[in-house]
Amino acid sequence: MSEQSIERVDEIPIIFHKVKQMGIQERIDRFWPTHGNWQGLSYGQLTVLFMMYVIHSMNHRLSGMEAWVTQHQYLLAQLTGWPLTPKDATDDRLG
DSSP, rough: OOOOOOOOOOTTTHHHHHHHHHHHHHHHHHSOOTTTTSSSSOOOHHHHHHHHHHHHOOOGGGHHHHHHHTTHHHHHHHOOOOOGGGGOOOOOOOO
């Protein structure tokens, strides 16, 4: 039997839908493609994730994003379809 848990969704799906509608990910990835050694999410994907974090938590500090992604990892992975790990959202990576 699998373990079940409850996670608050809040407004995260609505924020993701609106940010996705704006086409930010595609525009950033078109102008700033990742180089060959880059692993993980693209610059556009990281921007979408950061915008979701800022709007949801009303906090623009990079240092808190890793904990936010850890807290909402399952929901974010289901919404985006991206192979998401908390290490994708460290302040070093975002900087």
